[in-house]
Amino acid sequence: MDAFIQLDRVEKVFEVRKKAGFLKRERRQVRAVDSISFTVARGEMVGYIGPNGAGKSTTIKMLTGILTPSAGRLRVAGIDPSRERTRLAHRIGVVFGQRTTLWWDLPLIDSYKLMHRMYRIPDARYRDNLDRCVELLELGGLLDVPVRQLSLGQRMRGDIAAALLHEPEVLYLDEPTIGLDVISKAKVRGFLRELNDERGTTVLLTTHDLQDIEQLCSRVMVIDHGRLMYDGALAGLHEVGESERTLVVDLERELPPIDAAPAWVVRVEGPRQWLAFPAAESAAPLVARIAAEYPLVDLSVREPDIEAVIAKMYAGSAPGQAEKAVS
Ligand SMILES: Nc1ncnc2c1ncn2[C@@H]1O[C@H](COP(=O)(O)OP(=O)(O)OP(=O)(O)O)[C@@H](O)[C@H]1O
Ligand SMILES: [Mg+2]
Numbered sequence: 001m002d003a004f005i006q007l008d009r010v011e012k013v014f015e016v017r018k019k020a021g022f023l024k025r026e027r028r029q030v031r032a033v034d035s036i037s038f039t040v041a042r043g044e045m046v047g048y049i050g051p052n053g054a055g056k057s058t059t060i061k062m063l064t065g066i067l068t069p070s071a072g073r074l075r076v077a078g079i080d081p082s083r084e085r086t087r088l089a090h091r092i093g094v095v096f097g098q099r100t101t102l103w104w105d106l107p108l109i110d111s112y113k114l115m116h117r118m119y120r121i122p123d124a125r126y127r128d129n130l131d132r133c134v135e136l137l138e139l140g141g142l143l144d145v146p147v148r149q150l151s152l153g154q155r156m157r158g159d160i161a162a163a164l165l166h167e168p169e170v171l172y173l174d175e176p177t178i179g180l181d182v183i184s185k186a187k188v189r190g191f192l193r194e195l196n197d198e199r200g201t202t203v204l205l206t207t208h209d210l211q212d213i214e215q216l217c218s219r220v221m222v223i224d225h226g227r228l229m230y231d232g233a234l235a236g237l238h239e240v241g242e243s244e245r246t247l248v249v250d251l252e253r254e255l256p257p258i259d260a261a262p263a264w265v266v267r268v269e270g271p272r273q274w275l276a277f278p279a280a281e282s283a284a285p286l287v288a289r290i291a292a293e294y295p296l297v298d299l300s301v302r303e304p305d306i307e308a309v310i311a312k313m314y315a316g317s318a319p320g321q322a323e324k325a326v327s
Contacts, residue, residue: 002041002042003039003040003041004039004040004041004042004044004076004077004169004170004202005038005039005040005063005075005076005170005202005204006039006073006074006075006076007036007037007038007039007059007072007073007074008037008072008073008074009035009036009037009071009072009073010033010035010036010037010059010062010069010071010072010073010074011031011033011034011035011036011069011070011071011072011226012031012032012033012055012058012059012062012067012069012070012226013029013030013031013032013070014029014030014032015027015028015029016028016029016030031225031226032055032058032226033055033058033059033062033069033226034055034225034226034227035071035072035227036055036059036072036223036226036227036228037072037228038221038228038231040202040204041202042169042200042202043196043200043201043202044202044203044219045192045196045202045203045205045216045217045218045219046203046204046205046217046219046220046221047205047206047207047212047213047216047217047219047220047221047234048060048204048205048206048220048221048223049206049207049208049210049213049220049221049222049223050222050223050224050229051224054223054224054225054226055223055225055226056174056206056223057096057174057206058226059223060094060172060174060204060206062074062081062082063076063081063092063172063204064081064085064088064089064092064094064172065081065082065083065084065085065088065089066085067082068082069082076088076091076092076170077091077092077169077170079091089119090119090166090168091168091169091170092168092169092170092171092172093163093164093166093168093170093171093172094163094171094172094173094174095156095159095160095163095171095172095173095174095176096174096175097156097173097174097175097176097177097178097179098174098175098178100147100155100158100159101159101162101163102147102155102158102159102162103147104146104147104148105146105147105148106146106147107143107144107145107146107147108139108142108143108144108145108146108147108150108158109143109144111147111158111162112130112143112161112162112165115162115165115166116165119165119166121165121166121167125167126165129164129165129166129167130161130165133160133161133164133165134161136191136194137157137158137160137161137187137191138157138187139154139157139158139161142154142158152179152180152184153180153181153183153184153187156176156177156180156184156188157184157187157188157191160173160176160188160191164195167199168201169201169202170201170202170203170204171192171195171201171202171203171204172204172206173192173203173204173205173206173207174206175206175207175208176188176192176205176207176212177189177207177209177212178207178208185209185211185212189212189215189216192205192216193215193216196216203216205217210303210304211303213234214234214303217234218233218234219231219232219233219234220232220233220234220237222237235280243278243279243304244276244277244278244279244304245276245277245278245279245283245301245302245303245304246266246274246275246276246277246301246302246304247263247274247275247276247277247283247286247287247290247299247300247301247302248272248273248274248299248300248301248302249272249273249274249275249290249294249296249298249299250271250272250296250297250298250299251271251272251273251294251295251296251297252271252295252296252297253271253295254270254271255271255273255294255295257273258273258275258290258294260275260286260289260290260293262277262278262281262286263275263276263277263286264276264277271297279303279304283301287299287301
């Protein structure tokens with residue numbers, strides 16, 4: 001396996017100073033990343049998830065060289081990011097969903113022209129890459145618009161294009177769909193899938209949206225309190241987390257709780273009933289059975305969100321079991 005990204009017992013400890021009375025300050029250490037090891041092969045698309053404050057952004061910042069690890073060994077494309085940040089910058093692309101890398105007051109195209117020069121991208125390559133991004137991310141009508149006037153979804157697409165103009169081999173995305181509507185999310189996901197399929201770009205994706213992961217990543221890593229809790233297929237995460245999906249059923253009238261094992265009714269409100277079922281089970285036979293046996297008006301399936309999966313994963317795991325989840 002060509003290990004393109006390699007982390008070996010990487011740690012990041014922040015020293016924070018807290019006011020503890022008049023003149024007195026207390027020093028405290030925050031172990032944001034706590035001995036994390038993993039490798040990502042070239043061309044893989046991996047989800048990196050976990051609750052708020054888990055250490056995801058800190059990991060990504062170390063992978064770009066913005067932050068230096070407190071301990072451990074880290075390599076991206078054979079490069080030590082914090083030592084050779086500039087050299088690495090030519091080979092990686094980064095999108096921080098919470099913060100734009102575009103020039104706020106300039107038309108979008110001017111930011112791209114600046115990047116063209118900053119990265120010394122050959123003219124033909126720059127034009128090809130820009131044309132492709134403009135087409136696939138539907139930026140045509142937006143190039144002359146100042147970034148501050150773009151909607152969040154438009155800005156995010158603009159940011160993704162900016163990260164790709166120099167054709168990086170790896171793309172780090174830190175919450176690229178945060179705050180986007182359904183259509184914008186679909187556009188961004190479709191684009192990332194194509195990028196990975198066609199160019200074999202390695203992608204590390206941080207998100208709170210489990211659908212991003214379901215639609216894009218065959219592999220997911222879960223971190224919490226700076227530790228890697230799980231590394232494997234998404235389906236396996238559902239098993240480890242014993243997570244549940246929810247079926248929301250609208251009946252023609254109020255009826256006794258629906259009887260449809262392995263689902264069980266968790267809530268009833270008039271003609272509407274909520275049924276939970278194990279996330280690893282297929283919804284199709286369950287839906288078919290309920291439709292055949294009950295007077296159905298409407299029905300929808302709700303996916304468990306990542307926070308719930310993780311919460312379950314902890315509640316359900318005996319000490320040591322979480323460790324076992326990491327192979
Ligand atoms: N520069 C910093 N100085 C001190 N502490 C920091 C710094 N950056 C991050 N931390 C702390 O490190 C921990 C991990 O933060 P990080 O931003 O990596 O979390 P995250 O997983 O990206 O969370 P979120 O989902 O909220 O974005 C948190 O406790 C955070 O407060
Ligand atoms: Mg973050």
